[in-house]
Amino acid sequence: MDLPRGYISYSQINTYQNCPQKYYFSYIEEISPPVNEKIFLGVVFHATLEHYFNQKISGNEIKKQELVTLFCEKFRTLREEREIFWDSSQAEIEDRGISFIKYFENNLAPGITPLMVEKELEVELAEVGVRLKGILDLVEQDFSITDFKTTNAKWSGSRMKRSFLQMVIYKYLFEQSFGLINPKLKLKILYANPSKNVKYQEVFLNPDDIDLKQMFKIIHYVVENISKGVFYKNESYICGFCEFNDICHQLKK
Numbered sequence: 643m644d645l646p647r648g649y650i651s652y653s654q655i656n657t658y659q660n661c662p663q664k665y666y667f668s669y670i671e672e673i674s675p676p677v678n679e680k681i682f683l684g685v686v687f688h689a690t691l692e693h694y695f696n697q698k699i700s701g702n703e704i705k706k707q708e709l710v711t712l713f714c715e716k717f718r719t720l721r722e723e724r725e726i727f728w729d730s731s732q733a734e735i736e737d738r739g740i741s742f743i744k745y746f747e748n749n750l751a752p753g754i755t756p757l758m759v760e761k762e763l764e765v766e767l768a769e770v771g772v773r774l775k776g777i778l779d780l781v782e783q784d785f786s787i788t789d790f791k792t793t794n795a796k797w798s799g800s801r802m803k804r805s806f807l808q809m810v811i812y813k814y815l816f817e818q819s820f821g822l823i824n825p826k827l828k829l830k831i832l833y834a835n836p837s838k839n840v841k842y843q844e845v846f847l848n849p850d851d852i853d854l855k856q857m858f859k860i861i862h863y864v865v866e867n868i869s870k871g872v873f874y875k876n877e878s879y880i881c882g883f884c885e886f887n888d889i890c891h892q893l894k895k
């Protein structure tokens with residue numbers, strides 16, 4: 643079986659590692675269940691930052707309050723475009739997003755010098771016989787690579803580990819595309835619960851050759867299993883948060 647998208651990405655790898663059956667529903671069957679409110683908030687936050695950084699790269703400064711207005715417009719437009727599973731009130735989620743945007747504007751934006759935003763990179767992995775693709779949130783003028791995360795609570799060490807592979811992939815894609823620059827890798831995590839009390843975590847990652855070898859091993863394993871049609875259920879605590887829970891449950895009958 644060929645890869646359904648014709649390439650492999652971190653998001654596909656992560657889905658497969660969490661549960662091969664979930665990968666099957668998402669990428670082979672292409673079922674689009676309602677997204678949860680946290681993912682939706684992340685999408686709107688990223689879309690707002692993308693606009694901000696593009697303006698900054700073009701030499702246009704966005705005035706105070708403009709970014710919040712833009713966030714609210716995107717929130718209202720994008721929520722009409724797909725079904726969302728709301729666990730909290732929509733106003734509460736919008737408020738949390740506004741708090742994230744204000745925190746970003748006041749505390750992070752002044753120190754960021756963007757070079758590329760939402761940069762799509764793709765390289766051929768001859769060792770695995772597959773194309774690897776990724777979209778980098780932000781590359782700054784010092785070539786540091788940043789991925790933004792929005793969430794409810796501070797990330798634990800194990801949560802951090804799950805995103806490590808993502809950053810190893812981004813570093814590899816960047817160096818294969820632009821040369822061996824050894825870019826700094828940063829995770830900028832904004833979290834809030836309740837919405838008014840935004841906190842911030844910044845994590846620097848420094849993968850080495852062993853991590854790179856591990857990346858190739860994981861990609862090889864995932865691609866091989868997908869190609870062989872291996873899609874078993876990995877039933878665990880994650881089923882409780884899985885958007886395919888209902889469909890998956892029906893399969894048991």
Ligand code: SF4
Pocket residue numbers: 660661662663664875876877878880881884885886887890891
């Ligand atoms: S409900 Fe559980 S087993 Fe089924 S697809 Fe989701 S994570 Fe996998």
